Amino acid sequence: MSVPERIKKGTASGSLVRRMFDEGLAFKKKYGAENVFDLSLGNPITEPPMEFKQELLKLAESKSPGLHRYMENAGYVDTRAAIANNINKEAGTKFTENEIVMTCGAAAALNVVLRTILTPGDEVILFTPYFPEYFHYITHHDGIVKTSPTDEQFIPRIDLFEKTVGLKTRAVIINSPNNPTGVVYGEKVLHDITDVLKRKQKQYGTQILLISDEAYSRILFDGLKYQPIWPHYSESIVVTSHSKDLALPGERIGYIAIHPGCTDKDGLLNGFIYSNRTLGFVNAPALMQRIVARLQGISVPASNYQNTRDYLYNSLTEMGYSIVKPQGAFYMFPESLQPDDFAFVSELQQERVLTVPGQGFGTPGFFRIGYCVDNRTLEGALIGFRKVAEIYKI
Ligand SMILES: Cc1ncc(COP(=O)(O)O)c(C=O)c1O
Known part of the structure; x- marks a missing residue:
């Protein structure tokens, strides 16, 4: 055995x-x-995009020493600052590099967050249909999966969601644009989900984190605009990557962003950095960090x-x-x-x-x-x- x-x-x-x-x-x-x-x-x-190859060539020809060394486990300060600036541009927020941790894609970001926040027996809510890997990530880190249904348009049933949130709920994962449905959550959906969470936090005296998986946030159709989670809920964390928007899934580059107003933000951030290191990711790939710092705002x-x-x-x-x-x-x-x-x-x-x-x-x-x-x-x-x-x- x-x-x-x-x-x-x-x-x-x-x-x-x-x-x-x-x-x-x-x-x-x-x-x-x-x-x-x-x-x-x-x-x-x-x-x-062609800008990716241009930056890659520039780096390959660079004579700067130390391009391939270890760095802070959270990632390069410049890269995190570039990402924070881009979030601020898109969402009108006030992020700094201190609220960003670079990761090996959104998959690693999710594992780092779940590793950090879960105590055995904690529950994490997923809306069905969900990205199947969530199930494995949650159980890997001793969490319990609870599912909550969506309606015929694959929009969360808020009445049923409200009944699923309990004393043991530690986090809820949302994913918009969604894999597998392609459905996008508008402002009202985000408002309704976070409204329930605010009330439940008060009722139970707990912190319930909202983890927003935004791997597809730049692949939107019909003129739809990206809807950030930040104005709705301070206990929120975004996990994302450049696997899809820059078509770089094999390069493993993504990040975690935590709301500047999140309760115990520093404790959580230190936990993310510790988990990034000790899950064995150590840090996100150095070359990719340097490149994506220059490509914020660009996408396929x-x-x-x-x-x-x-x-x-x-x-x-x-x-x-x-x-x-x-x-x-x-x-x-x-x-x-x-x-x-x-x-x-x-x-x-x-x-x-x-x-x-x-x-x-x-x-x-x-x-x-x-x-x-x-x-x-x-x-x-x-x-x-x-x-x-x-x-x-x-
Ligand atoms: C919804 C969703 N989240 C996360 C991931 C992981 O993406 P990556 O780790 O490549 O950033 C994927 C990959 O397909 C996905 O569809």
């Missing part, structure tokens, strides 16, 4: 996204990559994703699929054409179209499409979607 039960359990339940990734590889081996239409991932095919164009959204949404709805129209990110979460979403995804697989069953996101009866793919994949997938839809036509 070399591997403990909790790891065995995690591996076996796995992330369905990851499992689909492995199945995708097997399919590609069997049929040839060009004959498989893989919509199971969130791996941007867009290249980073959302218009390409919006065009794909339009094309895919129009094609699928015309075939009979029922979908909440995404307003951001690069995912769609249509209803499965039969109650068993796993069986439905298997039917799509027979047409060599790879998607992920909704049960992996805590919401059976749906499936997720990641449409950050090239045209060949999209066109091939649409043929498969049509064939399967025709089986269900009455």
Whole structure:
């Protein structure tokens, strides 16, 4: 018994996204990559903006010594200051470098925050459908997952949320634009969620942190504007990265930002820095920190994703699929054409179209499409979607 039960359990339940990734590889081996239409991932095919390569080349040619050394575990002061300035520009806030910790992407940021804030038995609330990795991160750090449903538009049911928040609630994670639905929370939604949290904090005499995962905050459609959480709630923490907005997921660069007015802000920040170090991240990658400091305010164009959204949404709805129209990110979460979403995804697989069953996101009866793919994949997938839809036509 070399591997403990909790790891065995995690591996076996796995992330369905990851499992689909492995199945995708097997399919590609069997049929040839060009004959498989893989919509199971969130791996941007867009290249980073040209400014990224320019900065990378400048750094490669730089004669400055020490470019590759360790630095403060929170990250370079210059980088944190550039990020704070950008937040202030976008949200009219007064952040300084002291409220920012650089991390190895949003995934590390979430782990650092959860490691720091959770005492065994603390509860963390997720709205369904949720990004599956949250479940593993929370349980890794001895937290208990509580889920709260959304309505038919995937907007949190505030009446039910209110009943889920209890004495043991330590944090709530929100994610807008959302993976897997593409839904964006407007000001009213943010107001309603934080209103409940304010009242519950008072009722229980506890601190309930709101963790806002903003990995897709710059991929917004239809002229929608980014809605910061900061004006709504002082007990809030943003975790984010440049994996999607600068198309750099392999480079592992992101950050944590904590509200300047958060209770015990310094204690939490010191905890984040300690957790960043002792979880073994040590610090975020040095070269990437230097580059993103110069690229704040730049992002890949959302218009390409919006065009794909339009094309895919129009094609699928015309075939009979029922979908909440995404307003951001690069995912769609249509209803499965039969109650068993796993069986439905298997039917799509027979047409060599790879998607992920909704049960992996805590919401059976749906499936997720990641449409950050090239045209060949999209066109091939649409043929498969049509064939399967025709089986269900009455
Ligand atoms: C909602 C959400 N949060 C966090 C992450 C992690 O992103 P990263 O660690 O690359 O920043 C992802 C990745 O797909 C995601 O979809």
